[in-house]
Amino acid sequence: MWRTTTTAPRVVCCLLAVSGLLTGCLGRTREADPTRNADAKEVTLTIVANAVSGGKNARGADWITNWVIPRFTEAQRAKGVAMTVRFEQNGAGDEDFKTKVALDLKTGGGADVVELDGIWLGEFAQAGQVRPLDEVVGAAEVDAWDGWRQIPDAVQGLGEFEGRRYGVPMGTDGRVLFYNKKLFAQAGLPVQWQPRSWDDLLDAAAKLKALPGVWPLQLNAGTAMGEATTMQGVLPALAGTGALVHQDGKWQGDTAHVRDVLGLYRRIHRDGLADPVLQQEANGRERSFALFAENRIGILLESDYFWRSVLDPVGGVARMADRDTAVGWALIPARRPGAGVGGQDFVSTSGGGVRVINPDTRYPRQAWEFLRFLNSAEAVKSSLAGTAQITQRQDVNDEVLAGDPVLGFIADRVLPITRYRPPLADYPKVSAALQQATADVVAGREPEQAARSYREALVKAVGEDSVAGG
Amino acid sequence: MRAADRDAAGLGPVRAFGFLAPALVLIGVFLVFPALWTLYIGITDYQLTGPAAVQPQVVGAENFRTALADPLFGNSVRLTALYALCSAVIGQNVLGFALAWLLRPVRPGLRRAVEGLVLLAWVLPGPVVAYLWFAVLSRDGGTLGLLLDRPATAWLVEYPMASLVVFNIWRGTAFSLLLYTSALAAVPPSQVETARLLGANGWQTVRDAVFPHIRGHVLTNTLLISLWTANDFTPFLLTAGGPNHESEVLPVLIYRQALESGQLGYASAISLLLLVGNLLVALVYLRLLRRRA
Numbered sequence: 172m173w174r175t176t177t178t179a180p181r182v183v184c185c186l187l188a189v190s191g192l193l194t195g196c197l198g199r200t201r202e203a204d205p206t207r208n209a210d211a212k213e214v215t216l217t218i219v220a221n222a223v224s225g226g227k228n229a230r231g232a233d234w235i236t237n238w239v240i241p242r243f244t245e246a247q248r249a250k251g252v253a254m255t256v257r258f259e260q261n262g263a264g265d266e267d268f269k270t271k272v273a274l275d276l277k278t279g280g281g282a283d284v285v286e287l288d289g290i291w292l293g294e295f296a297q298a299g300q301v302r303p304l305d306e307v308v309g310a311a312e313v314d315a316w317d318g319w320r321q322i323p324d325a326v327q328g329l330g331e332f333e334g335r336r337y338g339v340p341m342g343t344d345g346r347v348l349f350y351n352k353k354l355f356a357q358a359g360l361p362v363q364w365q366p367r368s369w370d371d372l373l374d375a376a377a378k379l380k381a382l383p384g385v386w387p388l389q390l391n392a393g394t395a396m397g398e399a400t401t402m403q404g405v406l407p408a409l410a411g412t413g414a415l416v417h418q419d420g421k422w423q424g425d426t427a428h429v430r431d432v433l434g435l436y437r438r439i440h441r442d443g444l445a446d447p448v449l450q451q452e453a454n455g456r457e458r459s460f461a462l463f464a465e466n467r468i469g470i471l472l473e474s475d476y477f478w479r480s481v482l483d484p485v486g487g488v489a490r491m492a493d494r495d496t497a498v499g500w501a502l503i504p505a506r507r508p509g510a511g512v513g514g515q516d517f518v519s520t521s522g523g524g525v526r527v528i529n530p531d532t533r534y535p536r537q538a539w540e541f542l543r544f545l546n547s548a549e550a551v552k553s554s555l556a557g558t559a560q561i562t563q564r565q566d567v568n569d570e571v572l573a574g575d576p577v578l579g580f581i582a583d584r585v586l587p588i589t590r591y592r593p594p595l596a597d598y599p600k601v602s603a604a605l606q607q608a609t610a611d612v613v614a615g616r617e618p619e620q621a622a623r624s625y626r627e628a629l630v631k632a633v634g635e636d637s638v639a640g641g
Numbered sequence: 642m643r644a645a646d647r648d649a650a651g652l653g654p655v656r657a658f659g660f661l662a663p664a665l666v667l668i669g670v671f672l673v674f675p676a677l678w679t680l681y682i683g684i685t686d687y688q689l690t691g692p693a694a695v696q697p698q699v700v701g702a703e704n705f706r707t708a709l710a711d712p713l714f715g716n717s718v719r720l721t722a723l724y725a726l727c728s729a730v731i732g733q734n735v736l737g738f739a740l741a742w743l744l745r746p747v748r749p750g751l752r753r754a755v756e757g758l759v760l761l762a763w764v765l766p767g768p769v770v771a772y773l774w775f776a777v778l779s780r781d782g783g784t785l786g787l788l789l790d791r792p793a794t795a796w797l798v799e800y801p802m803a804s805l806v807v808f809n810i811w812r813g814t815a816f817s818l819l820l821y822t823s824a825l826a827a828v829p830p831s832q833v834e835t836a837r838l839l840g841a842n843g844w845q846t847v848r849d850a851v852f853p854h855i856r857g858h859v860l861t862n863t864l865l866i867s868l869w870t871a872n873d874f875t876p877f878l879l880t881a882g883g884p885n886h887e888s889e890v891l892p893v894l895i896y897r898q899a900l901e902s903g904q905l906g907y908a909s910a911i912s913l914l915l916l917v918g919n920l921l922v923a924l925v926y927l928r929l930l931r932r933r934a
Contacts (some may be wrong), residue, residue: 270900273689291690294903298694395883448780451884452798596691603902610885 205309209536214247215255216534216541219272219282223262230486232260234554243544256541257282266397276300276529283532284541289329289340289525290398293596296332302530303335308539318546321564325591330525332594338527339546342562344474345585346407346519347500347577348372354469355499358382365501367508367516369411369435372470376444379469386446389459389471392436392609393450400450400609401602402520402592403472408432410518410590411505417593422601422633425626426640429608431506433618436609450613460489472503474522478577479558500577502584512590519589523563561586600632676916683910689903697906704910714911716886717894718918721871724805724890729870730863732810737817737862741825742847756818763815771878774808778879801880801888808879809870817862824858825851857930864926868919891915 208214222228224236240256247254259282261268269291275281277300287295295301304313313336319327322340329340352362358378366372372388379387391404409416414428423429439445449455449462460481462468471477482491482498491497503518505511511518526545528538544550551567559575561582562568572582592598608625612618629638652660683704687697708714740759744752762770777784780795796804828851836850852859874892876882882889882897889897891911899908 266901270689273903274900277689277694294690297692298688298690300690300694394885395881448795448798448884452780452795453881453883600902614885 205307205312205535208534211534211537212251213253214534214537215257216284216532216538217257217259217282218284218286218541219259219261219275220286221261221263221265221268222286223260226262227488228480229488230480230556230558231554232258234556238553239545239550242550243541246544252537254537264397265399273298273300276531279531281529281531283529283534283538284526284545285529286341286524286526287338288398289523290592290594290598292330292332292337292525292527293594294599295527296337297596299530301337301527303337304528304539305335307528307530307532308535312536312539316543318543318564321548321566323565325586326523326563328591328594329523330527338525339542340563341524341526342560343521343523343586344476344561345521345581345589346403346472346474346503347581347585348470348472348503349463349477350470350499350501351463351466351468351497352499353466353497354379354382354385358469362499364499366504368504369506372504373438373442373444376439376470377442380442380444382469385467385469386449386462387444387469388439389445389449389463389468390436390439391450391456391459391472392445392606392613393455394603394606394610395451395453396456397606398599398602399456400606402522403474404436405432405605405609406520406590406592407472407503407518408435410512410520411503411510413505413510413512413514415512415590415593416601416605417595417598418639421637421639422597422629424629424638424640425622429625429640430618430622433608433612433621436612437618440613447613450610457488464489464491466497475561475577475581479560479575483558500580502588513588515588517588519585521586521589521591597633597637601629604628604632679909679912679916682906683913685906687906687909689900689905691903693906694903700906704907705914707907708911708914713886713889713894714914717889717891720802720887720889721891723802724809724873724876725867725870728806728809729813729866732806733813733817733866733870734859734863736810736814738821738859740814740818741821742851744822745825756815756822759815759818762812767875768878770812771875774804774879778804797880798884801884805876805879805888805890809873809875812875813866813870816866820858820862821855824855828854860926860930864923867922871915871919871922 218235220228220231220235222232222235224232226232235258240258244254244256261271263271265288269288272281272285272287273295276285276295277298285301287301292301296303318339326340326343327336329343330336330338348366350364355362355364355375358381360375360378364375366375376387379385390408391400393400406416409423409428409432412428412431414423414426416423440447449459452458459468459471460477463471464482464487473481478494478498478500481487481489482494484490484492484494505516505518508516526542528535528542532538546563548564548566551562551564552571555562555567555571559571559578561572561578568582572578604625607628608621611621611624626638626640648654648657650657684699684701685697686693686700686704688694740755744755775797778786778796780786780793780798782792783796785796786792786794832850833846836846841849871890872892873890874896876888876890877893877896880888882893892915895908895911895915898904898911
């Protein structure tokens with residue numbers, strides 16, 4: 172009996188020792204060999220994107236399935252390589268997709284070519300979950316690609332972190348105010364509209380309020396919308412007060428700029444110009460798209476994505492049959508003329524996706540070849556399928572943008588005045604704190620109070636030294 | 642006393658341990674190890690992405706201190722307690738017992754039909770159930786809104802906790818119903834009959850004649866359903882913790898901290914606190930049960 176009673180503690184000791192040894196597995200370093208399997212005759216590559224046939228980013232998904240994969244495998248067959256390309260489709264919220272990709276890469280799995288939002292690059296790079304292209308496929312290989320010359324510097328920045336290339340960008344976008352001309356006409360507002368200040372914007376919204384069943388304005392707020400709140404709400408507003416979220420090495424804390432932005436949200440929600448429930452419910456963003464398409468939202472701040480992928484009468488997720496005649500667009504005004512960042516009258520924010528190669532891929536050379544194929548002029552042009560989008564390639568843009576009024580407007584008028592998010596690993600935490608601050612204001616807290624809580628959260632997330640303002 | 646005298650099976654310590662080993666290994670691999678692992682991650686600043694994903698540092702009790710001072714954690718503890726108390730301890734318990742009690746005298750066919758319906762809510766998979774409730778509580782012509790003539794009410798946004806409590810009562814009552822049905826079968830009919838002859842009303846009968854027999858069942862049932870409810874993740878499917886943290890019960894908080902904010906270390910620390918909380922609750926119930934014996 173006495174021997175068995177001592178066994179149990181011994182087992183516990185053993186387990187403790189084993190788990191002690193295993194703890195070395197938290198975090199890990201990798202070694203890459205760019206030439207592994209370079210001569211393989213049978214290759215399987217996987218590409219993952221937040222795009223799904225018949226759903227989110229359907230055009231991109233269809234393009235990969237129907238154009239990219241057949242042509243690429245055919246070209247490989249001509250070279251004597253039996254190539255299989257798998258496409259892993261997703262139709263999830265951006266944050267969920269990010270979590271999935273992070274978990275994939277963390278555990279050494281995941282697709283060979285991964286489509287990311289450019290803003291996630293910093294934290295993935297710091298975690299070693301993506302690595303510079305030089306290390307994954309070899310510097311000589313990377314530099315030899317002639318496609319780089321076609322990608323404007325600002326767009327290339329989307330695929331870089333700390334001065335090193337991690338992937339190939341997938342084009343960029345710009346944000347404007349979209350408005351419903353039919354509702355404007357009903358409310359007695361001019362259908363050719365361009366607000367010059369926040370007051371102009373709110374005055375127009377106040378007039379729209381007279382229309383029954385219509386929410387005048389949608390400026391994304393709250394945590395449920397995630398990054399869409401920061402990108403389509405806080406950052407353009409912040410730029411309109413003359414500040415960038417990261418400036419002179421510090422993040423905006425409880426500054427006058429942040430309080431002004433929260434004050435704008437307060438005015439919108441105090442005057443009942445926007446639907447507060449929409450900012451708080453799950454799927455609020457998708458709902459705002461549907462409401463706009465149903466003529467129930469007057470003005471909505473969005474990227475050109477809204478025009479080409481959401482309202483698109485053919486393939487959009489919230490189709491608007493009369494989009495081309497009913498929807499107008501205007502630049503986002505600064506708080507007052509000249510008060511915007513850089514002394515500008517109008518402001519915007521831009522972002523974009525980037526395709527990276529999984530450092531754990533079994534076929535780095537072939538993945539790079541696939542990436543080059545995805546970014547060839549021919550492929551980029553076919554990805555547009557007759558519509559326009561600001562692509563990563565200048566040669567393609569010159570050809571296609573003239574045909575689409577919104578995209579031409581974005582390229583000519585918005586890109587020169589736009590700002591990109593800081594490519595820093597801390598950015599997502601700051602973004603989350605900003606979302607929480609807007610959620611507080613929508614829930615009825617005073618801007619000053621919300622700004623103070625925001626600063627506390629920020630200090631906790633990035634440290635006191637990196638925060639500007641009292 | 643010599644060891645051999647107590648070895649009734651005559652196996653000897655080595656062979657006895659051999660029989661136990663498979664069970665011990667399973668418990669070790671799936672229970673002890675994950676718990677220790679959680680404890681270990683909980684004392685690091687391990688993250689999903691960023692520098693701390695490659696080289697996590699041991700930060701000691703920092704995560705636990707942060708959690709205890711974090712208003713979001715306090716909020717979640719309060720909501721979890723509210724959720725478990727209203728939906729499990731009171732809701733499922735009372736409704737489950739009431740159904741079991743009221744169904745006793747009815748025809749077996751009807752009783753089985755009701756039990757089957759209640760059980761259906763229990764056996765359907767979580768995502769399916771969440772989708773159905775979404776449809777009921779939606780503000781785009783949801784069933785509840787139409788019934789109450791308030792079609793534009795976003796129930797999950799305006800009354801998030803109340804919605805979750807009602808949902809969980811609906812979902813989990815089946816277990817209490819089944820448990821109480823079998824417990825009531827063990828109450829001697831003669832005593833209930835005597836109580837009736839002595840002029841006791843329904844409530845007096847339950848309190849004085851029935852309850853003393855099923856006290857153990859009540860405690861066991863309450864223990865199980867309150868622990869299940871405290872660990873329940875289905876609220877995430879309905880409200881995702883929103884609006885503005887108003888329905889962020891602990892499992893949802895842990896998920897959001899771990900996978901949405903990427904704070905794996907911090908989330909592990911909160912998991913451990915939840916585990917400790919569960920143990921404390923279990924201890925209280927076990928103490929009560931023992932006092933009965």
